[in-house]
Amino acid sequence: MKIAFALIAHQHPKTVERLIRLILADGHIVAVHYDARAPEADFRALSDAFAGNDSVRVVREFHVAWGQWSIVAATLRCLDEIADAGWEPDYVHLLSGADYPIRPIGDFAAFLERNAGKQFLECVPSNERRWVRGGMQQERYLYRFHFNWRDQRRLFDLAYNLQKFLGLKRKFVRGIEPHMGSQWWTLTWEIVKQIMVLAREPDILKFFKTTLIPDELFFQTMVAHLTDFRNIAGRNLTLYQFTDYGVPVVYYADHIDYLLRQPFFFARKLSSHSPELHEGLEATWRADAERRPRQFPDDAFGRIGTEYEDYRISHRLGVPGRPVVGLLSNLWAENLGGLTRPYFCVLGTSTAELRVVQRALTQMPELLCHGQLFHPHRSEFAGGVNSYAGYDADATEILHVSAPNFLADLILSETERTSGFLLRWGQGWHIHEIMFDRPNVRVAALRGDPFLAFIETLKPVHPHLDESLDIQPLFELPAEALVHRFRQFVVAFCAFNKNIDELMFSYIETKPKGWASYIELGETTSQRSIPLRRSSARKNADPSETVQNVALLHWRSWMAQLGHSFDIDFQNGGADWSSVLSDLRELEKLRQVAVDRLVECGLSRSALESLKEGSDDPKIVLAFV
Amino acid sequence: MKFLRKIWREIRDIRFTVLHILLPAWEAYRSGGQLKRESREFRKLRPSDLVAVVPFYGESAMLSACLAHHRHLGVNLFVLLDLSEAGGLAHELTESADCVVWRPRGDIRLKRALLWLNYLRRRYATGRWCLSIEPSDFVAFHHSETRKLKDLIEFIENERRNHVFGVVVEMYGDRPAVELTLEAGGDPRALLRLFDPLGYETAKSGRLLEVAVRGGPQRRRLFPSIPRRSPALNRVPLVKWEWYFSYGAGTRVMMPRKLNQPHAVAHANPSLCLLNYAQLNDDAVLSRAAQAESEELVPGAGDPIYPGISKLRRLALKTGVSTVLTDSGDLVKAGLFNPGQWF
Numbered sequence: 022m023k024i025a026f027a028l029i030a031h032q033h034p035k036t037v038e039r040l041i042r043l044i045l046a047d048g049h050i051v052a053v054h055y056d057a058r059a060p061e062a063d064f065r066a067l068s069d070a071f072a073g074n075d076s077v078r079v080v081r082e083f084h085v086a087w088g089q090w091s092i093v094a095a096t097l098r099c100l101d102e103i104a105d106a107g108w109e110p111d112y113v114h115l116l117s118g119a120d121y122p123i124r125p126i127g128d129f130a131a132f133l134e135r136n137a138g139k140q141f142l143e144c145v146p147s148n149e150r151r152w153v154r155g156g157m158q159q160e161r162y163l164y165r166f167h168f169n170w171r172d173q174r175r176l177f178d179l180a181y182n183l184q185k186f187l188g189l190k191r192k193f194v195r196g197i198e199p200h201m202g203s204q205w206w207t208l209t210w211e212i213v214k215q216i217m218v219l220a221r222e223p224d225i226l227k228f229f230k231t232t233l234i235p236d237e238l239f240f241q242t243m244v245a246h247l248t249d250f251r252n253i254a255g256r257n258l259t260l261y262q263f264t265d266y267g268v269p270v271v272y273y274a275d276h277i278d279y280l281l282r283q284p285f286f287f288a289r290k291l292s293s294h295s296p297e298l299h300e301g302l303e304a305t306w307r308a309d310a311e312r313r314p315r316q317f318p319d320d321a322f323g324r325i326g327t328e329y330e331d332y333r334i335s336h337r338l339g340v341p342g343r344p345v346v347g348l349l350s351n352l353w354a355e356n357l358g359g360l361t362r363p364y365f366c367v368l369g370t371s372t373a374e375l376r377v378v379q380r381a382l383t384q385m386p387e388l389l390c391h392g393q394l395f396h397p398h399r400s401e402f403a404g405g406v407n408s409y410a411g412y413d414a415d416a417t418e419i420l421h422v423s424a425p426n427f428l429a430d431l432i433l434s435e436t437e438r439t440s441g442f443l444l445r446w447g448q449g450w451h452i453h454e455i456m457f458d459r460p461n462v463r464v465a466a467l468r469g470d471p472f473l474a475f476i477e478t479l480k481p482v483h484p485h486l487d488e489s490l491d492i493q494p495l496f497e498l499p500a501e502a503l504v505h506r507f508r509q510f511v512v513a514f515c516a517f518n519k520n521i522d523e524l525m526f527s528y529i530e531t532k533p534k535g536w537a538s539y540i541e542l543g544e545t546t547s548q549r550s551i552p553l554r555r556s557s558a559r560k561n562a563d564p565s566e567t568v569q570n571v572a573l574l575h576w577r578s579w580m581a582q583l584g585h586s587f588d589i590d591f592q593n594g595g596a597d598w599s600s601v602l603s604d605l606r607e608l609e610k611l612r613q614v615a616v617d618r619l620v621e622c623g624l625s626r627s628a629l630e631s632l633k634e635g636s637d638d639p640k641i642v643l644a645f646v
Numbered sequence: 647m648k649f650l651r652k653i654w655r656e657i658r659d660i661r662f663t664v665l666h667i668l669l670p671a672w673e674a675y676r677s678g679g680q681l682k683r684e685s686r687e688f689r690k691l692r693p694s695d696l697v698a699v700v701p702f703y704g705e706s707a708m709l710s711a712c713l714a715h716h717r718h719l720g721v722n723l724f725v726l727l728d729l730s731e732a733g734g735l736a737h738e739l740t741e742s743a744d745c746v747v748w749r750p751r752g753d754i755r756l757k758r759a760l761l762w763l764n765y766l767r768r769r770y771a772t773g774r775w776c777l778s779i780e781p782s783d784f785v786a787f788h789h790s791e792t793r794k795l796k797d798l799i800e801f802i803e804n805e806r807r808n809h810v811f812g813v814v815v816e817m818y819g820d821r822p823a824v825e826l827t828l829e830a831g832g833d834p835r836a837l838l839r840l841f842d843p844l845g846y847e848t849a850k851s852g853r854l855l856e857v858a859v860r861g862g863p864q865r866r867r868l869f870p871s872i873p874r875r876s877p878a879l880n881r882v883p884l885v886k887w888e889w890y891f892s893y894g895a896g897t898r899v900m901m902p903r904k905l906n907q908p909h910a911v912a913h914a915n916p917s918l919c920l921l922n923y924a925q926l927n928d929d930a931v932l933s934r935a936a937q938a939e940s941e942e943l944v945p946g947a948g949d950p951i952y953p954g955i956s957k958l959r960r961l962a963l964k965t966g967v968s969t970v971l972t973d974s975g976d977l978v979k980a981g982l983f984n985p986g987q988w989f
Binding site: 265338339 | 720789792794797800801804806842844846847857861866871874908909913914965978981982984
């Protein structure tokens with residue numbers, strides 16, 4: 022098998038020389054077209070290096086401009102050289118100066134030997150199928166293009182828009198069916214000879230000279246016109262990929278493993294700034310090499326995987342799953358938006374009840390439950406430590422500057438366990454809204470007891486988790502003041518619960534099933550059902566569909582569900598519930614004390630009894646106001 | 647009314663251009679007369695040259711490692727401004743063919759360093775890519791172990807951009823830096839190996855279009871109660887220079903302000919990190935650097951970093967989250983630079 026390589030180069034003569042020597046070492050032949058606008062010295066260096074070598078021909082005729090006929094003209098010039106030299110190869114392979122083989126050229130020759138007669142080029146009927154990812158496809162040959170898209174953009178746009186406005190469409194030359202595909206091909210010499218004859222016909226030449234990007238059109242159309250489609254493999258043997266900006270991806274020395282597992286024989290482009298990758302690839306072809314190119318069946322060659330495309334799409338806005346410094350603009354929402362690790366958040370109306378939840382959660386060793394991170398005086402880290410992940414517990418000023426970064430750092434710093442935190446009513450600005458919005462956060466809203474929350478509002482600051490509930494202010498305040506405070510409290514409490522309900526229903530679609538729920542403290546489950554949505558705009562929606570994601574759970578079943586969704590075996594936690602239950606009984610007593618004191622102050626007991634956990638009914642509010 | 651408003655906007659824009667772009671450029675141009683070249687020009691400049699403009703405050707122990715690192719990354723011309731008390735940098739670097747040393751005539755007014763450096767950038771880097779670092783900064787970017795700065799520049803140019811955003815990462819050791827001594831010609835990377843992977847914040851600042859990045863050891867140790875006053879870590883270290891460009895404060899912000907935007911709209915471009923080993927410098931050097939850094943042509947560009955470094959080098963900074971820097975992958979994991987779509 023004798024292969025002729027048509028090589029188009031415009032810079033880096035040293036790299037090109039290296040590539041040519043590699044080809045010559047296997048006994049193949051090369052015709053090089055070197056760009057006319059490149060420095061004379063570069064061309065001299067290249068042609069002198071192969072002076073007197075019969076297997077190489079170096080020519081220089083055209084200034085190759087992107088998207089114009091010159092690139093096809095340079096290719097045809099190389100083919101002419103091959104014909105002139107009388108080499109009569111079996112196959113011709115088109116290469117650029119930045120290409121390099123990723124497998125031994127011997128393998129390439131053997132592959133062509135096995136598949137002799139096939140034309141390896143991408144060939145898509147462009148009137149039937151979309152091939153161009155974005156931008157013009159059929160317009161490339163329906164209109165005439167005399168200007169360069171990159172250098173003469175204004176003239177290009179003007180001429181194109183004018184033709185479009187006047188409707189100056191043209192028919193394809195000789196009624197041939199147009200085909201498109203990648204520029205890089207491997208063709209048999211027979212068909213190349215026929216193409217060279219056709220390329221000299223004046224009408225064909227005239228037509229293709231005014232098409233846009235003819236290198237992706239000319240050879241493809243000619244091959245489809247000249248041969249039966251069964252002989253066209255429809256894939257090319259050079260690996261090439263594009264960035265978002267339509268520029269070929271460049272491969273560096275760290276890509277060697279990636280390249281070795283690609284089912285191609287050549288790759289485009291290799292970095293010209295360092296020869297490391299070239300050397301690394303050559304080293305894998307030696308017989309005693311440790312790493313070798315992965316082997317593929319013949320049918321697999323030319324079929325690209327999705328690895329790069331996945332990377333390109335997922336990295337468009339930074340590293341997936343990580344907040345990136347200097348990247349995000351909408352600071353509150355998006356710094357947490359970059360974070361994809363699952364964590365949980367328990368919303369509550371009083372610290373006393375959250376303390377019970379925390380005590381229960383700390384019995385599960387696979388969970389890391391922080392306290393009230395957004396407490397205005399001191400962040401409560403798990404285990405009561407004073408400093409966590411570089412943040413001091415007392416330095417709460419940092420939360421005013423960058424609360425989302427703070428939360429993201431805390432969650433990222435724990436690598437083994439699943440983190441979570443408690444969020445009390447009145448803390449953390451609107452961060453609870455963000456918690457509902459994020460699909461990776463498991464939110465549980467505690468159906469808080471109004472009387473316990475009321476006792477806590479009587480003190481000027483929020484209590485800490487390690488403080489016990491202080492009922493002294495209940496008896497210190499005069500009766501009128503207490504009743505006035507209570508009325509104000511009920512209005513705010515109902516508004517808060519209503520807000521939580523609305524959030525729960527409006528964001529439930531963004532969450533996986535079971536990732537948002539109400540939990541209820543107490544030894545026995547109450548009969549209270551979950552609230553129905555109020556939003557009038559959503560009345561027509563099927564209620565059963567959305568409500569099934571929200572459930573009112575007893576706290577123990579909630580913990581079982583929590584463990585289940587984080588893949589934690591809840592039963593093995595060795596949970597000792599007796600202390601938790603005694604806490605609950607204690608809270609029940611305090612609640613009763615508060616109710617008695619309010620009745621003493623002149624409020625009706627029946628009205629107070631109707632104020633249940635998580636109340637948000639405006640009628641109840643009216644009873645007190 | 648609309649028309650008048652339009653005219654007023656035009657006038658305002660012209661005023662802004664004159665005051666904040668052309669005037670600093672003109673001042674920088676004029677200040678060139680106060681400098682003189684101490685080493686000979688070694689060759690004619692090429693358009694493909696990658697120029698590093700470096701102020702030198704006396705960090706002689708670190709300089710050779712810094713030059714070697716950036717030479718390896720592909721910088722082929724170093725323009726150094728000798729602002730040290732003793733001088734004599736040109737004599738030290740006579741062997742290095744790719745270094746040009748400049749020094750102010752007469753007494754060294756450190757407050758003018760910003761203008762002088764802008765002049766040197768204008769003189770050597772116009773039309774070329776210009777790296778603006780200090781001898782204690784070591785550049786790191788995506789796969790910088792195997793890739794060159796030219797590769798990064800090629801990718802950035804293909805994304806139709808002319809500047810690269812950077813973040814300073816302060817490096818520290820197991821012990822306070824005062825207890826460590828860097829021998830002349832030694833590698834500071836062997837002494838200070840830890841960095842903070844967490845604890846950074848990105849704040850938007852309006853007028854100059856830059857994002858203010860704060861955090862790291864300075865914020866957590868020196869400014870826990872006033873985090874807004876901790877130093878700005880955002881930089882614009884790599885720019886394709888034009889004659890009218892100028893840095894406004896240190897290398898934190900640039901004029902025209904469009905160059906401060908770290909990323910394109912709805913597309914994250916690659917950025918880089920400047921690993922900062924300044925804690926190994928002695929107090930005299932740090933105070934000179936701090937004086938030079940305190941000069942601001944544009945107000946509101948964030949707080950300077952040097953005053954804190956001299957305090958920081960006396961503290962033990964290691965915490966539970968401190969991580970040993972092994973390669974650029976650690977910085978990606980920490981989110982300190984963005985590889986973008988650079989595969």
